[in-house]
Amino acid sequence: MTTPYQPDQVEAKWRARWAERGTNQPDLDRPARPFYNLMMFPYPSAEGLHVGNMFAFTGSDVYGRFKRLQGYDVFEPIGFDAFGIHSENYAIKIGQHPGRLIPQNIANFRRQLEKIGGMFDWRHELSTTDPAYYKWTQWIFLQLYRAGKAYRKKAAVNWCPNCKTVLANEQVEGGACERCGTQVEQRFLEQWFFRITDYADRLLGNLATLDWSDTTRTAQRNWLGRSEGAEIDFPIQGERGRGNGEQVIRVFTTRPDTLFGATFMVLAPEHPLVATITTPERRAAVEAYVRAAAAKDLVSRKVVERDKSGVFTGGMAINPATGRAVPVWVADYVLMEYGTGAIMAVPAHDERDFEFARQHQLEIIQVLAPAAEVARPSPGALTEALTDTGGMVLVNSGRFDGMPAEAAIKAITGELARQGRGKAVVQYRIHDWCISRQRYWGPPIPIIYCDSCGPMPVPEKDLPVLLPEIEDFRPDDSGVSPLARHEEWYFVDCPGCGRRSRRETDVSDTFLDSGWYYLRYPSTEFNDRPFDPARTRTWLPVTTYIGGNEHAVLHLLYSRFLAMALKDLGHIAFEEPFTRFRAHGLIVKDGAKMSKSRGNVVIPDQYIAQWGADAFRMYLMFLGPLEDGGDFRDAGISGPRRFLDRVWALVGDAEPGGEISAELLIRWHATKKKCAGDIEALHYNTAIAALMELVNHLKESGCRSQEIVSDLVIMLAPFAPHFAEECWERLGHTDSVFDARWPTWDEALVVSRSVELPVQVNGKTRSRVSVPRDAPEEQAAAVALADPAVHKFVDGKQVRKVIYVPNRLINFVVG
RNA sequence: GCGAACGUGGCGGAACUGGCAGACGCGCAGGACUUAGGAUCCUGUCCCGCAAGGGGUCCCGGUUCGACUCCGGGCGUUCGCACCA
Numbered sequence: 001m002t003t004p005y006q007p008d009q010v011e012a013k014w015r016a017r018w019a020e021r022g023t024n025q026p027d028l029d030r031p032a033r034p035f036y037n038l039m040m041f042p043y044p045s046a047e048g049l050h051v052g053n054m055f056a057f058t059g060s061d062v063y064g065r066f067k068r069l070q071g072y073d074v075f076e077p078i079g080f081d082a083f084g085i086h087s088e089n090y091a092i093k094i095g096q097h098p099g100r101l102i103p104q105n106i107a108n109f110r111r112q113l114e115k116i117g118g119m120f121d122w123r124h125e126l127s128t129t130d131p132a133y134y135k136w137t138q139w140i141f142l143q144l145y146r147a148g149k150a151y152r153k154k155a156a157v158n159w160c161p162n163c164k165t166v167l168a169n170e171q172v173e174g175g176a177c178e179r180c181g182t183q184v185e186q187r188f189l190e191q192w193f194f195r196i197t198d199y200a201d202r203l204l205g206n207l208a209t210l211d212w213s214d215t216t217r218t219a220q221r222n223w224l225g226r227s228e229g230a231e232i233d234f235p236i237q238g239e240r241g242r243g244n245g246e247q248v249i250r251v252f253t254t255r256p257d258t259l260f261g262a263t264f265m266v267l268a269p270e271h272p273l274v275a276t277i278t279t280p281e282r283r284a285a286v287e288a289y290v291r292a293a294a295a296k297d298l299v300s301r302k303v304v305e306r307d308k309s310g311v312f313t314g315g316m317a318i319n320p321a322t323g324r325a326v327p328v329w330v331a332d333y334v335l336m337e338y339g340t341g342a343i344m345a346v347p348a349h350d351e352r353d354f355e356f357a358r359q360h361q362l363e364i365i366q367v368l369a370p371a372a373e374v375a376r377p378s379p380g381a382l383t384e385a386l387t388d389t390g391g392m393v394l395v396n397s398g399r400f401d402g403m404p405a406e407a408a409i410k411a412i413t414g415e416l417a418r419q420g421r422g423k424a425v426v427q428y429r430i431h432d433w434c435i436s437r438q439r440y441w442g443p444p445i446p447i448i449y450c451d452s453c454g455p456m457p458v459p460e461k462d463l464p465v466l467l468p469e470i471e472d473f474r475p476d477d478s479g480v481s482p483l484a485r486h487e488e489w490y491f492v493d494c495p496g497c498g499r500r501s502r503r504e505t506d507v508s509d510t511f512l513d514s515g516w517y518y519l520r521y522p523s524t525e526f527n528d529r530p531f532d533p534a535r536t537r538t539w540l541p542v543t544t545y546i547g548g549n550e551h552a553v554l555h556l557l558y559s560r561f562l563a564m565a566l567k568d569l570g571h572i573a574f575e576e577p578f579t580r581f582r583a584h585g586l587i588v589k590d591g592a593k594m595s596k597s598r599g600n601v602v603i604p605d606q607y608i609a610q611w612g613a614d615a616f617r618m619y620l621m622f623l624g625p626l627e628d629g630g631d632f633r634d635a636g637i638s639g640p641r642r643f644l645d646r647v648w649a650l651v652g653d654a655e656p657g658g659e660i661s662a663e664l665l666i667r668w669h670a671t672k673k674k675c676a677g678d679i680e681a682l683h684y685n686t687a688i689a690a691l692m693e694l695v696n697h698l699k700e701s702g703c704r705s706q707e708i709v710s711d712l713v714i715m716l717a718p719f720a721p722h723f724a725e726e727c728w729e730r731l732g733h734t735d736s737v738f739d740a741r742w743p744t745w746d747e748a749l750v751v752s753r754s755v756e757l758p759v760q761v762n763g764k765t766r767s768r769v770s771v772p773r774d775a776p777e778e779q780a781a782a783v784a785l786a787d788p789a790v791h792k793f794v795d796g797k798q799v800r801k802v803i804y805v806p807n808r809l810i811n812f813v814v815g
Numbered sequence: 816g817c818g819a820a821c822g823u824g825g826c827g828g829a830a831c832u833g834g835c836a837g838a839c840g841c842g843c844a845g846g847a848c849u850u851a852g853g854a855u856c857c858u859g860u861c862c863c864g865c866a867a868g869g870g871g872u873c874c875c876g877g878u879u880c881g882a883c884u885c886c887g888g889g890c891g892u893u894c895g896c897a898c899c900a
Contacts, residue, residue: 218819219895227899253900266900308898331898338899345900351816352898429899552895586894622840624828628821636827639840645855677831686829689839696839758835763881765835803880809834813880 005648007612011722015114023736024076024119028522028535031073036539037064038518038578040547040555041079044105046090049112050601051620051632052587052594058617059584059626059684060546061118065718066679067544068119069742075539076119077521079126080106083134084510088441092474098441099469102129112605117613117721119738124524128513133520134443135464136530137513140562141435142446142457143569149195152455155434159187185295191436192445192506196561200224200428202575203560212581213627219552225429229254230413232344232422234265234317236277237325249273249317249328252339252427255349256416257389257408259321260397261367262344265328266310266356268336269293277328279314286311286330293332308333308356319344320421321398321412331356339427347385354385368392368405433558435509440473440482442507450494450501459495465503481505515558516566518542518577531572542578546626546682549583556581582682585629587620594632602632614720615641621684621719643692644723647716650698650709651727658705665749667697668708672745675715684719691715706731711743759784760811761793777804784810 018024026034039060042053061076068074082102091098106127113120126133144150162182196203204224207217233248249265267274269290278286289311310331319326333352334343347357348366357364368386371393386392389405400408416422436445444465446458458465468489473482483505484490494501516530522539523532541563556578563577589600607616618640623630660668671694678687694712698705710731717724717737728737751773757780759767767789771780781802784790790812797814804810 215819215895222818222896225896225899229900251900255900333898333900335899343900350900352900355898427899429896549894588893619840622827628828631827633827633841636841642855643840685827686839689829692839756835760834760881763834763879768835801880803834805834809881811834811880 005645005723007614007723008609010726011115011117011613014722014725015117017725018736019122021736023738025121025123026073026075028075028539031075031538033072034539034543035064035067035072035074036518036522036541036543037067037074037076038521038542038545038547039076039078040545040551041081041514041517042109043081043084043086044102044109045086046094046101046105047601048105048108048603048605049116050594051589051604051607052601054112054116054604054616055587055620055629056546056548056584057113057118058116058620059682061116062617062621062679062684062718063544063546063682064119065721065738066676066742068738069714069717069740071741074119075121075124075522077124077126078113078118078120078122079517079521080109080128081510081514081517082106082127082129083442083507083513085437085439085441088439088473091441097469097471097473102127115608115613116604117617119721124521126517126520126524128443128510128517131464131466132527133517134467134513136520137443137508137516138446138458138463138465139460139530140516140566141508141512142460142463143571144194144565145447145457147565147569149198149565150192150435151195152190152192154188155191155193156186157189157191157438158184160184183295189436189438191434192447192504192508193432193434194561194565196433196558197428197430199561199564200226200430202564203557206560206576210576210581211579213549213583216549216552216556216581216583219549220557223430223553223557225427227254227427227429229425229427230256230416230422231340231425232256232259232320232416234320234326234344236273236328237316237318247273247276249277249342250340251342251344252425253344254427255346255389255409256412256422257394257405258346258349258367259319259344259412260394260400261346261348261365262319262321262326263347263357263363263365264326264345265317266331266334266343266345266353267313267328268334268341269330269332270336271330271334271341273342274313274330277313277315277317282312282314286313289330296332308352308359310356310360312360320416320419327362329356329360337431338429348382349386351385351387354382365396367394367396369395371404433509433511433561435512436506437509438481438506440467440470440507442510443467443513444483445504445506445508447504448492448494448501449504450496450499452499453494453496453501455504456494456496456501462495467507481507483507511554511558512562514555515562518545518559519572536572540572541574541576544580544582545578546582546584548586552583582627584626585624587629587632589632607634607637611637611641612644612723614723615644618644618688618719622688624685626682626684640688643695644720646695646699647712647727648723650695650704651713651730653704654706654709654731655704656706658703658707660703660705660708661701664697664701664703664708667694668711669745669749672711672715672743673747673750676742679718687715688719713737714740714743755807757784757807758809759787759790760809761790762813763811766790766793774806777802777806777810780804780806780810781812784812 037060039057042049064074064076087098087102091101128134141150160182204221204226207220229252231250231252233250236247236249274290308331310329313328313330315328316325317328345353347353347362347364349368364382366382369392371391392405394400394403394408400411403411413422413424444467446463446465448456448458450456468486470486490503491500492503519531522535526532559577564575566572567575587594589602594601604616615637619637622640671690674690675687691712698708713724713727714737724737754770754772756768757771758765759769767787769783769787771783785794794812794814799812800815801813
C-alpha cells in the first residue's frame with residue numbers, strides 16, 4: 001500500500017532542496033547553452049500576488065523548465081517594480097511611508113512566488129527601489145543627457161487645485177480629480193523628455209524582423225502612428241504680417257489632394273501665432289476662449305465631443321492653391337502636440353471640419369467626387385463629409401480637375417514644393433517621452449541647477465542621488481516635488497563652480513526603472529557597473545519574454561528605445577532587447593479582467609493550501625491556450641489534482657521491463673512528440689490533455705512499464721515540478737528530474753502502419769475502415785466498398801467519382 | 816469612430832495546410848465498494864428518435880466531392896487607441 005500524495009509536505013521538501021542544491025542557479029559565467037527566460041516583474045501591491053499574476057508567471061515558468069529539460073542552461077530571474085505612483089498613492093491612502101510599506105509587500109510576494117514553484121534564481125533578485133539599482137537608472141539618464149537625447153521643456157500636466165497636486169491621466173475621471181471631485185486644470189511645468197521620436201523610424205522598421213506576437217506588433221505600429229503627408233504654408237493676409245518677411249501658418253495634412261477645398265483654418269489654442277493674428281476687436285473673445293481651453297484638464301480636452309467649440313480670430317490667410325483669403329479660427333479640437341498645431345480645414349472631406357463648419361456657418365466646397373458622378377457638377381449640399389480617396393477624382397480644383405485623388409496627393413505636393421510653399425513630410429503620432437514626475441516615490445533625476453552654470457549633470461562618482469527618507473512625502477501646492485521641502489537635500493554645491501545650487505526635485509517615470517531591468521539581472525552582484533560586459537554578451541538579448549499585452553506599448557516600446565540608445569552610445573552590442581516575445585492572455589473573473597480596481601482579485605494562497613501548488617499550476621495551464629487567458633472558476637481544480645493522484649499510483653506500481661503492446665508503444669511515442677510540440681507553441685492545455693490520454697491508456701492496458709512512467713514524470717515536470725521531483729525520487733533517482741532530458745521519440749513509431757480511414761458517401765461519413773498506411777486508391781476503395789455500412793449507400797447507384805486523400809479519407813460521389 | 820482578436824455541448828476548451836466535429840477536463844446521471852461519502856472505481860452524457868436514420872460549430876448566402884476552417888453580407892462579445900488633421 002503506497003502512501004497517498006501529500007502536496008504540502010512534498011512541495012516544502014523540494015523547495016528546500018532546490019535552494020540547498022542550487023538547482024535553479026545556472027553557471028552565469030560558463031553556460032554551455034544559455035537561455036534567458038524572462039517574465040514581467042511584478043509591482044508588489046499590498047494585496048499580494050493574485051491568480052492573474054500566477055497564471056502569467058507559471059506560463060513563463062513552464063516554458064523555462066521545458067527548455068531546461070531540453071538541455072539549456074536556463075536563467076529565470078525575478079524582481080520587483082516597486083517604485084511609482086501606485087505604491088505612493090496606496091501609501092498615502094493608508095497613511096504609511098512607502099519606504100516601510102514596500103519591503104513588507106515584497107516579503108509577501110517573495111513568499112508567494114516561492115510557493116508557486118517558479119524556477120527562480122533568487123541570487124539575482126532585484127528591486128528598482130534599491131539604491132544599488134537606481135544608481136544605474138540615474139546613470140542611464142546621464143548617458144542620454146550627455147548624448148543630447150534628454151532635454152527640458154515646458155509641458156502641460158493635470159493639476160488638482162484642491163489636492164494641490166499633479167495627477168496622472170488615470171487619476172482624472174471625467175475632468176475631475178478622482179479623489180476629491182474638483183475640476184482639474186492644466187499647468188505648464190518644465191519637464192524632462194527623452195527623444196524617442198528620433199527613433200520612431202527604427203522602432204517601426206525593426207518590428208517586421210521581430211519574433212513577437214502579432215497583436216503586440218500591431219499595437220506598437222499603431223502607437224507609433226506613422227502618417228505620410230505634406231506641410232503647407234498659408235501666408236497671413238494683411239498688415240499684421242510684421243517686417244518684410246512673409247508670415248505664414250504652417251499646417252500638416254495627409255490630404256493635400258483636398259487643398260482647393262480648404263475654406264478656413266484652425267489653430268490650437270496654444271499656437272504661438274494666435275496672438276499675432278487676432279484682430280483688436282476680436283482679442284477679448286479669443287483670449288477668453290484660450291483661457292477656458294487651458295482650464296480644461298488634459299483628459300477631457302481629448303474626449304470627442306459632438307460640440308465643436310471655437311472662436312474667429314478676425315485674421316485671414318491665403319489658400320496657396322486658390323489665392324483666396326480664408327478665415328483663421330481657434331478651436332480646441334486642434335491639438336498643439338500633433339503636426340504643427342494648425343490645420344487647413346476641408347469641411348467637405350473631413351468629418352471634424354464638416355461638423356465645425358456646420359456649427360459656425362462656414363463655407364463648404366466639394367473638391368472630390370466619385371469618378372462616375374463627375375458629369376453632374378455640384379449635386380447640392382453635402383449631408384456628410386466624403387472622406388474616401390478610392391474612386392474619387394478632383395473637381396473645383398483648377399487644372400487638377402479630373403485627376404484621381406491618390407495621384408493628386410503627389411501632384412499637388414510636388415507643385416507646392418516647386419513653389420517653395422510646401423513639402424512632403426512624415427509625421428508620427430508618438431511624442432517624446434516625458435519622464436518627469438512631480439512626486440516622491442521614484443529615483444531623483446540626477447541634475448543640479450546652478451545660477452551661473454545652468455543645469456549640471458551630477459558627476460557619476462556621486463551616484464546614486466539617494467532618495468531622502470522624509471516623513472512628509474505628500475505632494476503639496478508648490479507645484480514641485482515634496483523633495484524641495486527637504487533643504488538639507490535640496491541645496492547642494494554645483495559640481496562645476498562649487499556655488500550653492502539646487503537639485504532637480506522631480507523623480508523619473510517608473511517606466512524608466514522597468515525599461516532596463518532585464519539588463520541588470522545577470523549582473524546584480526556588480527556594484528561598479530550597471531551590466532557586466534561579459535555577462536551581457538553571454539546572456540543577452542533575452543531569449544524569450546512572456547508577458548501581458550497591457551504593456552504592449554509603453555513598457556516594450558520604452559525598453560526597445562533605451563536599448564537602441566545604449567547601443568548607439570556603445571554600451572551594448574544589440575538594439576532589440578527581446579528576441580522572442582509572446583503575450584499571454586488575461587485571467588477573467590466574473591466577466592471582467594482581474595484587477596485591484598475592479599475588486600475581483602483572487603489570491604492563490606487558499607487554493608494552493610487546499611490542492612497543492614502543482615495541481616493549481618496545472619489547473620491554470622489547462623484552462624486554455626496561454627495566449628488566450630481564461631475564465632477563473634474554482635470548480636475545475638479537482639480534475640488536475642485527480643490526475644496527479646492517478647500518476648502517483650502509477651509510479652508506485654511501476655515495474656522495470658514490463659510488456660508494452662504495439663498500440664501503447666505508438667501512443668507513448670506520439671505523446672512525447674505532441675507534448676513537446678504543444679509546449680513549444682504555448683498550447684499547454686493540449687499538452688496536458690495528451691499526458692492525461694497517455695495515463696488513461698496505461699490504466700486501460702494495465703501496463704506497468706517503468707520506462708513509460710519515467711517519461712511521463714519528466715513530461716509532467718514543467719507543469720508540476722515538486723510532484724515530478726518526488727516521483728522521480730520514488731523511481732530510484734538521486735538527482736533532480738530537471739537534470740534529466742526530455743524523452744526522445746522514434747519518428748517511425750509515431751506513424752502507425754495501418755490507419756483508420758473515414759469513408760464518406762456524398763460527403764457524409766458512413767463508416768471507417770482499416771487500411772495499410774499509404775495504401776493505393778484501388779486497394780482503399782475495394783476495402784471501403786466491402787464494408788456493409790458503406791455498401792448500403794452505394795449499392796445500385798452509379799459511382800461517379802472517388803476522392804481519395806491517402807491516410808485521411810475516401811469519399812464516393814454517387815448519383 | 817478607427818484598429819485588433821474572437822463567436823463550437825450545461826461549462827473551460829479540442830479539431831495540424833479545407834477531410835471522423837465535440838479530444839481532455841469539469842459538471843451531471845446511473846452503478847460498484849462502503850457504517851458513511853463531498854474519497855475511489857466503472858458506465859453514460861451535442862440535439863431529435865425505441866431504432867434505422869436525421870439535424871447540428873452565432874445568422875443569411877456563396878465556392879467545393881467535402882466548410883468550425885475559405886469568400887460576401889449581417890448580428891454579437893472582448894481588448895487596444897480615441898478630435899492624430
